[in-house]
Amino acid sequence: MSVKFALRIAAAVAIAAMVSSAATAAVYAPNRQLPAQVITEFKGAPASLLQQFPIGGAQMISRVRDLGASDPSTLPGLIGLLKDSATTKDQMTAIVAGLAQVARMAAQTDQAFATEIQTAIAGTNNPDVIAAYQAATGDVAIAATGGGAGAGGGTGAGGATGTSGFAFGGTNVGANPFGGLHYANSPASYSGSVGGASVSVSPR
Incomplete structure (x- = not known):
């Protein structure tokens, strides 16, 4: 019985590892990804995105989408901006719209990452953020x-x-x-x- 239990644990760990690995794969093909330096600079100072796009808008949506689709490890920084009191409503809307686009693309190739984005949005516990994501995706839940x-x-x-x-x-x-x-x-x-x-x- 202990052997069977150990095998079950090993199988669960293996599945978790595969899910984790899948979620770290870039959505974009290598030729579409942002330069590594751009991603590194963002991860080192996520708030710089707010200074770069002070009024949000289409350009900010595109940059958020490109960051998320180029490297999933940028997600925590993007979500952090949604919790930052310095983020304006227009910037928040742009960030959420960009993440919604990444989730839509990831749903076709990396469901684990798509789900991670949804979970992170819900985890902000911010009604405005959640409502904006619902509006951007057309989803209710x-x-x-x-x-x-x-x-x-x-x-x-x-x-x-x-x-x-x-x-x-x-x-x-x-x-x-x-x-x-x-x-x-x-x-x-x-x-x-x-x-x-x-x-x-x-x-x-």
């Missing part, structure tokens, strides 16, 4: 990894009704619980359900 919706599917904050609750574009085909991104999308067909009735919209 950010702490959960499950996301299927039945009739009258999930809806994002001000987003479209459908099976995945997309708020910012993207197709509903093969959707995951992280909602849409702030990316421009090429024309595509959308389908979902409203009140049990199937809805299909095709581009003109």
Whole structure:
């Protein structure tokens, strides 16, 4: 019995190690990652991001996305900024939007990291941060990894009704619980359900 117990413990440790290893893999391919020096400088002084982008905005969203997708170990620094009293509301919104984009991409290749981002956002215990993340992803419950919706599917904050609750574009085909991104999308067909009735919209 003790041998079986030891084997179970060993198996659990191995699984945990694999999950941890998966979560440290970069979302971006090497040719898209930020230079190592940029990442090192950010990790050494995360608050410099606030000085670099004093009004938040699209450029800050892009930098946060690139940091998170280039090196998952930047996540603690980014989350720390969300807890920093010096972070303005506009900056907070930009940081959350950038992290939402990273989570959306990671959901396709590294579910462990995508879940880590959601958990970190929820762990801020800041209603404004959580609400901003929900709005950016089109998700209602950010702490959960499950996301299927039945009739009258999930809806994002001000987003479209459908099976995945997309708020910012993207197709509903093969959707995951992280909602849409702030990316421009090429024309595509959308389908979902409203009140049990199937809805299909095709581009003109």
